[in-house]
Amino acid sequence: MTTTQTRPPASATEPAAAPPAGRPVRVLGFRQNLSRWDLKLSPYLYISPFFIMFAVVGLFPIGYTAVISLMDWDLVRNSGEFIGFGQYVWILQNPQFWTALRNTFSIFLLSSVPQLIVAIFIAAMLDRNIRGKTFWRMSVLVPFVMAPVAVALIFSNMFGDVHGLVNGILTDIGLPAVPWHKDPFWSHVAIATMVNFRWTGYNTLILLAAMQAIPRDYYEAATVDGAGAFRQFTSITLPSLKATLIFVIITSTIGGLQIFDEPRMFDNTGEGGPAQQWLTITLFLYNIGWGEWNFGRAAALAWILFLIIILIGLINLAVTRTLVRDEGIRAPKARKKQKGVRA
Amino acid sequence: MLSRRTKAIAALAGAASFALIATGCAASDDSASDDGGPIELTVATFNNFGYTDELLQEYMDEHPDVTIVHNVAAESGDARANYFQKLGKGGLADVEAVEIDWFAEAMQYSDLLAEAPDSVKGRWLDWKEAAATDADGRLIGFGTDIGPQGICYRSDLFEAAGLPSDREGVADLFDGDWEHFLDVADQYREATGKPMIDSANSVLQGIVNQIEYTYTEPDGTVIATENPEIADAYQLVTERAIPNSAYSGQWSDDWFASMANGEFATMLCPGWMLGVISGSAADVEGWDVADVFPNGGGNWGGSYLTVPADGENVEAALELADWLTSPETQMKAFANAGTFPSQLDALESDELASATNEYFNDAPSGEILSNRAAAVSVAPYKDADYFKYHDALQNAVNRVFDGAEDQQSSWNTWVAEVEAF
Incomplete structure (x- = not known):
């Protein structure tokens, strides 16, 4: 009680300020403490719902999966027996895992690369002055609205080996039928087509938004300098899209590593083909977990997939840093300067 | 509703x-x-x-x-x-x-x-x-x-191939073991140039459902890869059923489309399959069901x-x-x-x-299936892992059918998979 009387009234307005040397030590009352905590803690409190949710539905399952991956788990009885790292070894020694890894990357490349090229092209076309702008822009997004399983069902039917629409047209014009469900490469092409159908429009819109943010003065200046449309595209549009392109590449990498609906619906068994032609990692995980009810091995595979995604994420980060050089270097320098001033 | x-x-x-x-x-x-x-x-x-x-x-x-x-x-x-x-x-x-x-x-x-x-x-x-x-x-x-199994057949296609087409005649025709069944399939193929059976894996299913101990024994011993009956079944299916089959497995979109187009001449038919056929090939005429099954009876x-x-x-x-x-x-x-x-x-x-089936040419389906049920003599021992082994073996047949692997290497792949389980 006596201490509060020694407090100078002015300091109440700035409770966080350090007391100047030589003055008597001020002890804050409960109210002041409260408002100081309010200032310090509130931001964390406001963002805490996300992190609490993340801990419950994100971190906890990840940790629990790690526990299960070391056990021979019985789903029905909800109990397991500790068996160590044997299930990781089993996964890594299983040739199906490596086939699945190959297929995942193959489908990822076959979908992402053409998808990006086509998306940039369509976005560049939509960026020009055309009639019915909104109609065309909304149209490219329509496939994205369709449920992936519906897309997969329709396309799987089109890519039937014998009675499929695509092979029907090919044989009608005298070309040989394509073994969509037999040859690994062609099955990947078919699945990548479904992915491309769904995601090209989405990426187009993101790239279009980035293109519209490019100042029109650049193009006017380039036109005055005599640069043609193609030169303007390569020298102005593409360099300005760098940051957006990296975002699009990262999202499609994550999507590509998690590809599941399309290969699952590609035939009636959903097991990835008799010779694992289109078995992807997530599909392999599903087969082990929900086909064989072997949750121990499925959990081990989930952790291996988790590590692969982290690894790819790190590679992405490194590539991003070198690609977006201008922003990547300016930021740390600016921070150093600030620090220097403070010191 | x-x-x-x-x-x-x-x-x-x-x-x-x-x-x-x-x-x-x-x-x-x-x-x-x-x-x-x-x-x-x-x-x-x-x-x-x-x-x-x-x-x-x-x-x-x-x-x-x-x-x-x-x-x-x-x-x-x-x-x-x-x-x-x-x-x-x-x-x-x-x-x-x-x-x-x-x-x-x-x-x-x-x-x-x-x-x-x-x-x-x-x-x-x-x-x-x-x-x-x-x-x-x-x-x-x-x-x-x-699911006691009989044989469903298309009387019009059988007639065109010069085979008997009445119910009793077909029952006599197929009376015998699996070798004999495939002999008739060869005969049909020579006459028409087309496969007689809808899928190779249905033949494997039919054979395996007549074996008492297939992949495991009650004491837990895994006999899958050493079981001579399974090796014989695999050999018979890959060598003789595959050339006589339109598809490797059932239930694919293509398989249903072929069924609706009336391309299959013969199917191994448990009772519930009658409903599948009449449901998905409603416009096809000529289906009938014969009171016979290769090597006795079988349940599916x-x-x-x-x-x-x-x-x-x-x-x-x-x-x-x-x-x-x-x-x-x-x-x-x-x-x-x-x-x-x-x-x-x-x-x-x-x-x-007295039950009859109008779609199958008014066949006395109740009587036929009762006879087929009575002919079932073996109850295959199926433990919790049965599905896993059988699924892998079906995939081995699929690989040979698709040309992904030859008969021997596909078998070896199956053996490797079984050992990894």
């Missing part, structure tokens, strides 16, 4: 929340609700068991204090996922249907299922009942239907009803399952959906003997 279903779902949700409250308040007084007062029973099935609302209403009329809610899953795979996610944890229906394909998996947890009363023992064919009895002698499944498919032991009204649920699988009720289900009865009394009934 829709409104009825939504009502049922609403009722179910209401019942579930009521049950939650009830369990919370009344602690573990299980018997209270069995003694009287209105109770609600849920029945979960899949595909079409033939349990129509009218049929269930009969039971409700007999038992005024019971209300039945019937939930139907689209296919047995959905039911399987639901079953094992909730078994032992609560949340399953009072009466749950289990398909024979994953029945062995459910048998692993027979202690979590209620035992059928002694009064129903002896109701079913020996092998059907034996498969639902666990090591302690507890019967935990009420058999519904079975069929289901059971089980009662989870942790349900709210176990006694009442057992009573309902008892009634649903009684010979009389099963005959009504057979009339509704063609599910061929597994109950001895139903098999001997006049109603079954």
Whole structure:
């Protein structure tokens, strides 16, 4: 009680300020403490719902999966027996895992690369002055609205080996039928087509938004300098899209590593083909977990997939840093300067 | 229909929340609700068991204090996922249907299922009942239907190929072992240039369902890769059935399209397959079914009803399952959906003997399938891993059919897969 009387009234307005040397030590009352905590803690409190949710539905399952991956788990009885790292070894020694890894990357490349090229092209076309702008822009997004399983069902039917629409047209014009469900490469092409159908429009819109943010003065200046449309595209549009392109590449990498609906619906068994032609990692995980009810091995595979995604994420980060050089270097320098001033 | 279903779902949700409250308040007084007062029973099935609302209403009329809610899953795979996610944890229906394909998996947890009363023992064919009895002698499944196999054939295509086309003639033609069956297939192919059988894996399925010990033995020994019967079956299928088959496996979009186009001349036909054919090839004419099967009889498919032991009204649920699988009720289900009865009394009934199938040229399907059921002499031992082994072997046949691997290397791949299990 006596201490509060020694407090100078002015300091109440700035409770966080350090007391100047030589003055008597001020002890804050409960109210002041409260408002100081309010200032310090509130931001964390406001963002805490996300992190609490993340801990419950994100971190906890990840940790629990790690526990299960070391056990021979019985789903029905909800109990397991500790068996160590044997299930990781089993996964890594299983040739199906490596086939699945190959297929995942193959489908990822076959979908992402053409998808990006086509998306940039369509976005560049939509960026020009055309009639019915909104109609065309909304149209490219329509496939994205369709449920992936519906897309997969329709396309799987089109890519039937014998009675499929695509092979029907090919044989009608005298070309040989394509073994969509037999040859690994062609099955990947078919699945990548479904992915491309769904995601090209989405990426187009993101790239279009980035293109519209490019100042029109650049193009006017380039036109005055005599640069043609193609030169303007390569020298102005593409360099300005760098940051957006990296975002699009990262999202499609994550999507590509998690590809599941399309290969699952590609035939009636959903097991990835008799010779694992289109078995992807997530599909392999599903087969082990929900086909064989072997949750121990499925959990081990989930952790291996988790590590692969982290690894790819790190590679992405490194590539991003070198690609977006201008922003990547300016930021740390600016921070150093600030620090220097403070010191 | 829709409104009825939504009502049922609403009722179910209401019942579930009521049950939650009830369990919370009344602690573990299980018997209270069995003694009287209105109770609600849920029945979960899949595909079409033939349990129509009218049929269930009969039971409700007999038992005024019971209300039945019937939930139907689209296919047995959905039911399987639901079953094992909730078994032992609560949340399953009072009466749950289990398909024979994953029945062995459910048998692993027979202690979590209620035992059928002694009064129903002896109701079913020996092998059907034996498969639902666990090591302690507890019967935990009420058999519904079975899948005795005959041979479905197209009389018009057979006639064009110079083969007999009447039911008796075809039965004589195919009378013999699998080699003989494939001899006829060769003959058909020479005459028409087309494969006679719909799929190579159905032949594998037919052969394997006649072997008592296929991949594992009751003591847990894995005999899959050393079993000479399996090696012979694989060799026969890959060398002789593949050239005579239109497809490797069944149920693909292409397979259904070919069926609708009337491209198949012969199919191995369990009772429920008659419904599949008439359903997906409604416009095709000429299908018939012959009272014959290679190498004697064979069973493919069929289901059971089980009662989870942790349900709210176990006694009442057992009573309902008892009634649903009684010979009389099963005959009504057979009339509704063609599910061929597994109950001895139903098999001997006049109603079954006189049943005919209009789509299959008015074939006496009841009589034919009864004969086929009587011809089944082997009940294959199928443990919880059976599905895994058989699925891998089917894939081995698929690889040879697709040309992904040759006969020997595909077998070696299968052996490697089995060793990795």
